[in-house]
Amino acid sequence: DTEVTQTPKHLVMGMTNKKSLKCEQHMGHRAMYWYKQKAKKPPELMFVYSYEKLSINESVPSRFSPECPNSSLLNLHLHALQPEDSALYLCASSQGGYNEQFFGPGTRLTVL
Amino acid sequence: AQSVAQPEDQVNVAEGNPLTVKCTYSVSGNPYLFWYVQYPNRGLQFLLKYITGDNLVKGSYGFEAEFNKSQTSFHLKKPSALVSDSALYFCAVSVTNTGTASKLTFGTGTRLQVTL
Numbered sequence: 001d002t003e004v005t006q007t008p009k010h011l012v013m014g015m016t017n018k019k020s021l022k023c024e025q026h027m028g029h030r031a032m033y034w035y036k037q038k039a040k041k042p043p044e045l046m047f048v049y050s051y052e053k054l055s056i057n058e059s060v061p062s063r064f065s066p067e068c069p070n071s072s073l074l075n076l077h078l079h080a081l082q083p084e085d086s087a088l089y090l091c092a093s094s095q096g097g098y099n100e101q102f103f104g105p106g107t108r109l110t111v112l
Numbered sequence: 113a114q115s116v117a118q119p120e121d122q123v124n125v126a127e128g129n130p131l132t133v134k135c136t137y138s139v140s141g142n143p144y145l146f147w148y149v150q151y152p153n154r155g156l157q158f159l160l161k162y163i164t165g166d167n168l169v170k171g172s173y174g175f176e177a178e179f180n181k182s183q184t185s186f187h188l189k190k191p192s193a194l195v196s197d198s199a200l201y202f203c204a205v206s207v208t209n210t211g212t213a214s215k216l217t218f219g220t221g222t223r224l225q226v227t228l
Binding site: 004006031033040041042043045048049050055056088090092094096097098099100101102103104105106108 | 144146148153154155156157158161163200202206213214215216218219220221
């Protein structure tokens with residue numbers, strides 16, 4: 001299984017809502033990533049987990065809260081988002097080192 | 113700081129013709145370079161990578177890339193383009209290795225348009 005899955009595919013939320021994005025991989029990868037991608041722009045790294053521990057936080061606002069419950073799952077908890085947070089949120093995983101990252105299809109988030 | 117540049121926002125090519133999508137890089141130390149493709153409203157798909165060894169790297173869907181150290185380039189190529197190759201292409205460099213994780217820095221992307 002060389003697939004990274006993400007749910008939901010689409011999410012619309014108000015600025016006062018709390019929601020979560022989910023990501024799952026069963027490739028035995030020990031590194032998992034969250035990216036944010038605006039239209040026609042490259043992905044921007046948000047968080048990196050290595051062996052289920054947060055290893056990189058790219059100065060992301062606290063309204064985004066990552067969680068890695070186990071080696072296969074990665075969540076992104078959302079609270080009090082702003083309209084400018086609307087974007088495609090991508091999850092990825094890798095074996096680490098300089099191996100390629102495998103990306104999920106993304107969650108299209110719209111904040112009203 | 114490490115970076116990659118994709119000088120062309122868009123590349124247009126006729127089906128059956130060869131295509132080249134350009135990428136140049138700037139790194140301190142050994143470069144670890146990747147190409148990804150993204151179709152509309154989809155995640156990124158890995159095409160190929162250069163870590164070490166042969167300068168000509170072959171990847172998925174008939175794509176290849178040539179690593180040129182003297183020109184600090186890693187151009188993506190395909191001998192015969194297909195309409196289905198139309199997509200957004202990203203070059204990326206792996207800049208750090210924090211234990212098991214790597215940190216990718218992407219270029220701005222090049223839109224490839226293949227027409228009949």
